[in-house]
Amino acid sequence: MAESTRDIKRRIRGISNTRQITKAMELVSSAKLRRAREQMEKSRPYYNTVYSNIRNALSTVGNINHPYLDVRDVDKSLYIVITADRGLAGGFNSNIIRKVENEIKDKKDKVYLITVGLKGREYFKRRGYNVVEEFVGITEEPYFSDAQEIGKTVMNMYRKKEIDEVKIIYTEFVTTISQEVKELKLLPNEEIKKDIEVKNSVVEFEPSPEQVLDYLIPKYIESVIYGALIESSSSQQGARRTAMESATDNADEMIDELQLSYNRARQAAITAEISEIVTGAEALK
Numbered sequence: 001m002a003e004s005t006r007d008i009k010r011r012i013r014g015i016s017n018t019r020q021i022t023k024a025m026e027l028v029s030s031a032k033l034r035r036a037r038e039q040m041e042k043s044r045p046y047y048n049t050v051y052s053n054i055r056n057a058l059s060t061v062g063n064i065n066h067p068y069l070d071v072r073d074v075d076k077s078l079y080i081v082i083t084a085d086r087g088l089a090g091g092f093n094s095n096i097i098r099k100v101e102n103e104i105k106d107k108k109d110k111v112y113l114i115t116v117g118l119k120g121r122e123y124f125k126r127r128g129y130n131v132v133e134e135f136v137g138i139t140e141e142p143y144f145s146d147a148q149e150i151g152k153t154v155m156n157m158y159r160k161k162e163i164d165e166v167k168i169i170y171t172e173f174v175t176t177i178s179q180e181v182k183e184l185k186l187l188p189n190e191e192i193k194k195d196i197e198v199k200n201s202v203v204e205f206e207p208s209p210e211q212v213l214d215y216l217i218p219k220y221i222e223s224v225i226y227g228a229l230i231e232s233s234s235s236q237q238g239a240r241r242t243a244m245e246s247a248t249d250n251a252d253e254m255i256d257e258l259q260l261s262y263n264r265a266r267q268a269a270i271t272a273e274i275s276e277i278v279t280g281a282e283a284l285k
Helices: 002-058 092-104 118-126 144-159 190-198 209-284
Strands: 077-082 111-116 130-135 165-175 178-187
Touching: 002 209, 077 092, 077 118, 077 144, 077 209, 092 118, 092 165, 092 178, 092 209, 111 118, 111 144, 118 130, 130 144, 144 178, 144 209, 165 209, 178 209
Parallel strands: 077 111, 077 165, 111 130
Antiparallel strands: 165 178
């Protein structure tokens, strides 16, 4: 029975050490989540306004042809996949990966990937997917320059007709305990194309509408990518905080159960010793 109590104490000690780690990670994630939410709340109006204003401006250029508005039969697709660089975030990474695989599993040879985050890169490269560009170390604190770098690759491939469509898959921040996987189509954007076709040109552009589009459309693409990076940054910290909080609560429950088991085993050992003493005393009478 003494051996049993030692085993239980050893397990309690091990779980307590694990609990200290998960609690520390929960506190770190909470601090990072506050910073990420502040950045998101400051940035969200920016990229939403940029997107709205660019759509309004594009709707006035009339029915013109432009490489970034060219709608083609889809043969090859490019997906921008935003995961995290680290794990221990519940289903954050697996939800994104599952969404992407469901989209591309039947057309693997006709899909290119730009992976943002170590987890996505490792998963898709290990399975032989065509990863044309990878970005790591930027998912927790993304900058607009990161979105510009990703956008440059996207626009080059689309302009050269190496791909026929571009989609971005990321996690949108809803609340601390709720995040939603989202998919957006970057190119060609049929909504912008439709706005341009249905509205008459009422504004004159200098030097030309084509050159104005050369400036505006990249800004639109970069703004959407940056928005997705910011949303994903907040989402992963929220998911990690929730996961670590749950792990800490589970550790507390396990410790309570083991402590109860320890007390019972100790009481049983004491009872057995008392019984032996009483038996010995009776034998001496």
